Structure formats: structure tokens, C-alpha cells
Amino acid sequence: MLVCQGDVVAAALPTTGGVIIAHSKSSKEPRDTLNRERVLRAAVDLADECGIESVTMRELGRRLEVKAASLYNHIAGKDDLLGGMVDLALSEIDVPTDGVFWKETLRRRAISARQVFARHRWAAGLIDSRDRTGPNSLAYVDRVLGVLIGAGFSPSAAANAFLVLDSYLYGFERQRPDVSIEDGLERTEVAREILAAIPDGGYRYAARVAIEYAENPFDQEAAFEFGLGLILDGLERSLG
Amino acid sequence: MLVCQGDVVAAALPTTGGVIIAHSKSSKEPRDTLNRERVLRAAVDLADECGIESVTMRELGRRLEVKAASLYNHIAGKDDLLGGMVDLALSEIDVPTDGVFWKETLRRRAISARQVFARHRWAAGLIDSRDRTGPNSLAYVDRVLGVLIGAGFSPSAAANAFLVLDSYLYGFERQRPDVSIEDGLERTEVAREILAAIPDGGYRYAARVAIEYAENPFDQEAAFEFGLGLILDGLERSLG
């Protein structure tokens, strides 16, 4: 059940998290008040279900059965909220720590990151350098740098490799076409739209590619791993 | 002279573009009314000088000596405005068409794109797949695909290569640290802040890298071209 605008049902039912705010006198239970963690999780859920533009203080408050102003007891402001959401999302990325070869470790990490960005489609667009200081993000950065330095990269070379890898990662997620999500019929429809938007005569190559994708589905997983392999191979080569 | 908030001086002086709106009766001159092009250019200037968050309808109107509502005669809405700004910025990217080797062509294009993103720091953050349908963007996409197909890539391989390259391009610009912009003193200051934010004991590798950059400046141009070379070499290898 998705509740994306302020429906009455949202106020009549328990929250998604299952924690009821009603002031039941049965004490000893975990506090029925808000906290930073619950606010951030609710914001992430809201963004996942309804899009990042639906994450407003009032809507978030509605979900938590609280007025918007109350949220400021637990977060510093909207910037803090968004930063916390990113940090929470990044914490879901898996960095294997068992003894696999560094290249395989980083490949798995990248694929895990891509899955996280697929789950939280708003995340990639929110990331920039200043977000890397959250507690989860820092731990994540540290682990990846550890893998690279352990593989023989110097500290600065490791940072460089990390930057290159994540640039690709975030950039891919930002601009990847949404086409492949829809089914075949709609895909050809989109391609036809693209073709319709192309003035006669011009854009021969773009048209050729559009036709290509109107006929054959675009495998974005394969496209991603193709580029990922390119970069990892290059990093390995730069190491020797 | 930067005028970023609604100062009175903005209304007393001619606009940056040098076009005076005053209703001078000397006719036959180019119309003194607005048009889409002038609105978009003013928005780009405003974003360059004051940041993308300063681009509001009212502020943009103030710059053009017009009320906000009047802008809607020339653009469909804010989405259209932002899309047009991105299209305008992308049109500044250079794609050499003379007979140089495809790899060199794409390298030059990437470097040109990075310079454009440095000029228009807001642009990379605004780009996503749906923005590629503007007239300038389409022409740009077409030229790049033409280079790749001309080099021997199949249409789908060319699209894939294009996606990988631009993912890196946009991603790098999004997350590149601002540190290197400030001078040496401030840089070490920033590094010290990072170190201060790191809890004792944890994050050994991140700390090591931070120290590294507190001592030696970070050459982001070199970092960018390192990753670019990696990808281009990989693409060439995938071709043969």
C-alpha cells in the first residue's frame, strides 16, 4: 500500500514501521517518541515509494503522525535530513571483507552499490563530496581504501582509483535510461517517441541507435558491468 | 560586479547582456521584449554567478527587469527552464570533427566537457537521461555516436561506450572535491577538519589518505585524465 499524498488513511493506521505513537499507558515499552533513526528511515521509505520530491517536512511528519515542526527536535534541518538519508543508503552497500582478490572485492562492491541505487533511486542524485562525512559513509570509504591499499596502491593512488570508480558508479546511475524498466511494448513506444522528436534528415547516428534499441532490449546490467570491467582492468594494469 | 540578491542597483543599470529594456521609441531596433533565448542565457549567467539555488522565477525576473509571471510567456515552467539551461551548457562542449583519431577526438571532447562543467558548476547535477532531448544535446549526442560508429563500433556498442564515458564524466564532476580550488593554507585546514571528524582509532586508511592530501595538493585535472585514459584504452581494446 503506497500512501504518497496526505490521505486520511495515513492518520488512521499504524505507521509502516509498525510502531504506534498512540499514548498507551502500558509503560516499559520502548519509548513511543521519535528519534533521529526513525525519522531518517521514514524519509528513506517515503523517498523510495513516492520519489524524493515527496519528501517534505509536512509529508514526513504526516507519516510519523507528528507535525512538521516536531521533526526539528531530531534533525537540524532539511540538509541534515537529506545527508542522513544518503548516509543510511550508503550503509547498505556491501564491501566483502573475506580474502578474495581485490578486483573481485571491488567488483562485488560496485554491483552491490548499483543494486542499492536501484532500490533508492533518489540517492545517486543527492550524493556529492560533502556527504562523505556521515558515520556510515566514512566507514564505507575506509573499507574500500583499505582494500586498495592492501592491494598495493599508494594512499594517493588508492584515493584516485576510488574517485574514478565511484565517479563511474554515480554517473551511471544518474543518467541510465529508464527505458529498460518498462516492458517491451512501452520500450518500442519510447523509441518511437525519440524518433518522432528527431527532425527529418538530421541526427542519423542517434536515429540508428534509437532504432537499435527499439528492436533489441537494452541490458543495463551488462552495460554497467562492461564499463566496470574496463575500469578495473585498467586499474590493475596501472598497478603493475 | 555580482548581483545575487534583489538589489536596487539591479533595476537601475542595464542587464549583463547589454540589452536595455527601456521602452525607447527608436523603432526598427531588435524587439526590446523577452524571448526564450534571452531568458535561458540570463538563467545560466545567474546560476554561474550566484549558484543554482539562486535561480528562482522572481530573481530571474528581477534580472530581466520583468515580473516573474511574465517569464511564463517564454518558458513552460521551471522544469523547462532547467532543461533549457542544461541544453545550452551542453552546447558549449566541443567535439572536434577534423580527421583526428577517434580516441583523441573523444579525449578532447571529455576535457572540453570538464571545462564546461567547471564553468557551469550547476550543470552536472542537473543532468539526467531525460535532458538529452534538447536540440543542442541531440546534435551533440549524434556527433559523438558518429565518431564511435565511424571508429568501428556497432550502434549498440557505440551507445554503450558513450554511456560509460559520460557516466564517468558526469560522476566525476558531481563528486569531485572542492578542496583543490582553495589555496594551500585552506586545503590543509580542510584536511585537519576531516581528521578532526574522524573518531579516534577508527578509519585508519581514510586518515592516511587525508594526511596525504594535507601535505600534497590534489591534482584533479590529472586525476580526471587518469580515469579517462583508463576507459579509452579499455574501449580501444574492446574494439580489436
Next chain:
DNA sequence: TTGACATACTAACACTGTTAGTACATTCTC
């Protein structure tokens, strides 16, 4: 001159993030 059209205007709408001040419940201190 008249009519059509494009443009810019005023005024208002429903939103947004955010703050000040108040009421209430819990928890700590004596």
C-alpha cells in the same frame, strides 16, 4: 480605424522550510 494578438502586469493560490512561544509529560534532585 478596428480587431487580433502578444506581452507584461497585479493579485492571489497552495505550497515550501523554518522559528518562536506554549503546553504537557517524563525524569532527576532534594
Next chain:
DNA sequence: GAGAATGTACTAACAGTGTTAGTATGTCAA
């Protein structure tokens, strides 16, 4: 236990946002 202190959520309001409806004004073509 009584009283103080703290934390939480509330109401009400602020300035700012994008956007629309309706109105005036100017510029062209017939």
C-alpha cells in the same frame, strides 16, 4: 513525595517558492 529541569510535540506565523487567472497595454495586419 514535592519541585525543578528537561525533552517533546503542539499552534501559529513568517518569508519565500512555483504557478495561474484575469486585466491592461502596446504592436501589428486588414
